[in-house]
Amino acid sequence: MTPSGLRPILEVDRVMKRFGGVTAVDRVSLGLEPGRIYGLIGPNGSGKTTLFNCITGVEQRDEGEIRFKGRRIDGLKPHQIFHEGIGRTFQIIRVFPELTALENLLVVTTNDYAQARERAQELLRFVKLEGLAGEYAGNLSYGQQKLVEFIRVLMTDPELILLDEPAAGVNRTLLNDLLDAVRQLRDRGKTVLLVEHDMKVVMGLCETVFVLDHGEKLAEGPPGVIQTDERVIEAYFGR
Amino acid sequence: MKRWLASAFCVLLLGLALYPMAGTGYGIRFMLQLFMWIALAQSWNLISGLTGYVSFGHIVFFGMGAYTAAILIAKLGWPWLLASLAGGVGAIVLAMVIGWPCLRLKGPYFAISMLGLNEVLRVAVSYFEGLTGGGSGLSLPSLYASVAIYYSMGIVALAVTALAYVVVTSRFGLRLMTIREDEIAAEAMGINTFRYKLYAFLLSAVGPGIVGGLAARDQSYIEPVSVFPLIMTITMIVMVLFGGKGTIWGPVLGAVLLFTLQEMIWSRFIYVHQLLFGAIIVIVVLFMPRGILGVLQQKYNLPRII
Numbered sequence: 001m002t003p004s005g006l007r008p009i010l011e012v013d014r015v016m017k018r019f020g021g022v023t024a025v026d027r028v029s030l031g032l033e034p035g036r037i038y039g040l041i042g043p044n045g046s047g048k049t050t051l052f053n054c055i056t057g058v059e060q061r062d063e064g065e066i067r068f069k070g071r072r073i074d075g076l077k078p079h080q081i082f083h084e085g086i087g088r089t090f091q092i093i094r095v096f097p098e099l100t101a102l103e104n105l106l107v108v109t110t111n112d113y114a115q116a117r118e119r120a121q122e123l124l125r126f127v128k129l130e131g132l133a134g135e136y137a138g139n140l141s142y143g144q145q146k147l148v149e150f151i152r153v154l155m156t157d158p159e160l161i162l163l164d165e166p167a168a169g170v171n172r173t174l175l176n177d178l179l180d181a182v183r184q185l186r187d188r189g190k191t192v193l194l195v196e197h198d199m200k201v202v203m204g205l206c207e208t209v210f211v212l213d214h215g216e217k218l219a220e221g222p223p224g225v226i227q228t229d230e231r232v233i234e235a236y237f238g239r
Numbered sequence: 240m241k242r243w244l245a246s247a248f249c250v251l252l253l254g255l256a257l258y259p260m261a262g263t264g265y266g267i268r269f270m271l272q273l274f275m276w277i278a279l280a281q282s283w284n285l286i287s288g289l290t291g292y293v294s295f296g297h298i299v300f301f302g303m304g305a306y307t308a309a310i311l312i313a314k315l316g317w318p319w320l321l322a323s324l325a326g327g328v329g330a331i332v333l334a335m336v337i338g339w340p341c342l343r344l345k346g347p348y349f350a351i352s353m354l355g356l357n358e359v360l361r362v363a364v365s366y367f368e369g370l371t372g373g374g375s376g377l378s379l380p381s382l383y384a385s386v387a388i389y390y391s392m393g394i395v396a397l398a399v400t401a402l403a404y405v406v407v408t409s410r411f412g413l414r415l416m417t418i419r420e421d422e423i424a425a426e427a428m429g430i431n432t433f434r435y436k437l438y439a440f441l442l443s444a445v446g447p448g449i450v451g452g453l454a455a456r457d458q459s460y461i462e463p464v465s466v467f468p469l470i471m472t473i474t475m476i477v478m479v480l481f482g483g484k485g486t487i488w489g490p491v492l493g494a495v496l497l498f499t500l501q502e503m504i505w506s507r508f509i510y511v512h513q514l515l516f517g518a519i520i521v522i523v524v525l526f527m528p529r530g531i532l533g534v535l536q537q538k539y540n541l542p543r544i545i
Contacts, residue, residue, distance in 0.1 A: 056427060082429035094424035096417050098485075107413045108428045115409075136542070152428065 015064035039206035087153035097138025288484035291419030296357030307451025323452030330448025376462030483532030
């Protein structure tokens with residue numbers, strides 16, 4: 001149960017992941033309530049992306065359980081977890097460069113082609129890229145590729161969206177569009193968990209922030225409280 | 240433009256259909272081998288051009304088809320056309336057995352495993368002498384059927400190209416390409432990459448299997464070294480790279496250009512054509528890794544139907 005007593009949509013329960021002698025994620029537990037935006041922050045190498053990878057099945061956790069809507073998803077393959085309703089973007093852009101922007105979206109859904117096309121066009125308009133639908137994704141600018149990756153996740157309307165550094169390398173105008181888009185998702189009842197280094201973005205967007213340090217969960221709370229937490233400040237800047 | 244191209248294609252097909260009435264024996268045999276190469280290159284393109292999983296032993300399916308058909312013809316007296324189709328089925332079964340473990344391997348490991356499996360099958364065929372004739376080969380009862388084989392090869396080449404068209408222009412084909420582009424992202428976007436690779440692999444085996452059976456009938460004699468040669472796999476790869484991997488017409492273009500060139504050169508200098516192939520690999524990899532049609536497609540943003 002989460003603090004407000006709602007049943008969490010995602011429960012990460014004492015998840016541990018080791019790489020050789022390094023414990024990348026050390027018995028981390030998180031609970032996400034539906035319809036909220038969560039931030040996951042921490043210094044470089046604190047285990048944020050590894051935790052994302054464990055949730056989405058890209059890495060297999062060594063210990064602990066991950067439940068989505070009450071069902072265990074640890075042990076499932078990434079494509080199965082996607083179909084459970086969890087979509088993600090990557091820290092390093094992973095669009096399909098030799099597919100067009102439109103094709104990047106079309107490959108995702110299992111809807112019939114006409115329906116998928118309509119949804120794709122709608123999403124391209126949503127991020128103002130409709131004019132570039134036929135362009136190879138590899139020819140788009142960095143920020144545009146980021147948007148394509150973002151809307152690609154939305155093709156199937158997942159309930160939980162994990163965004164790995166959505167703001168990095170995106171200019172201010174595009175960024176504001178992207179943040180608006182995330183808020184709209186939340187308003188439609190979706191849950192968002194984002195890893196972000198840009199504190200302005202985290203503080204302006206997230207309702208709850210989790211702080212990781214050396215693979216352990218250091219703190220959890222509203223951004224205002226986290227910002228003044230001494231342990232967090234120490235983790236970032238040293239004593 | 241589109242209509243013009245379509246009519247030109249129909250005229251070409253009609254010309255090819257009528258060719259055996261006017262062609263010389265040499266001409267017909269040249270053409271049927273060209274059809275064979277189109278079918279082989281196009282099949283390699285289905286798995287390796289689209290998913291990026293480079294099969295370095297793709298001729299194994301040709302050899303499988305050749306032996307399946309030859310044994311059915313020589314030992315059981317099957318008609319050669321039916322035996323060749325059975326060769327295609329044999330190749331699919333082999334692809335299932337090979338693909339299940341090997342398609343879990345990534346990149347160069349898959350390429351090497353295919354290379355190894357081709358050698359394993361070649362040795363295995365030599366070993367089971369009772370069935371295959373072993374190293375001394377298998378002779379088929381003599382039969383003059385060049386014209387019939389010409390049409391059969393032509394139909395297979397056309398069918399595999401039509402298959403490539405259907406695949407490349409479908410969402411199934413786009414999903415195969417996502418595996419080439421970024422397999423981890425494809426998985427994360429809900430694509431069951433293993434299953435898609437396996438389907439592509441099965442599709443890529445059937446053409447070489449049938450064509451292998453037809454080639455066995457055409458040559459009337461097969462032996463392990465003649466139907467499992469590494470150089471044939473390399474030739475397929477070079478044809479596809481030259482014409483444009485992952486495109487529909489690239490493998491056809493590559494096969495036509497290189498086979499014609501090879502035939503022109505090797506009738507005069509036996510060994511130089513291999514040197515030429517080596518040179519083409521180097522030039523293509525260095526200056527146009529996408530091949531002829533790949534370069535045009537990228538430059539002019541052409542649709543996928545080329």
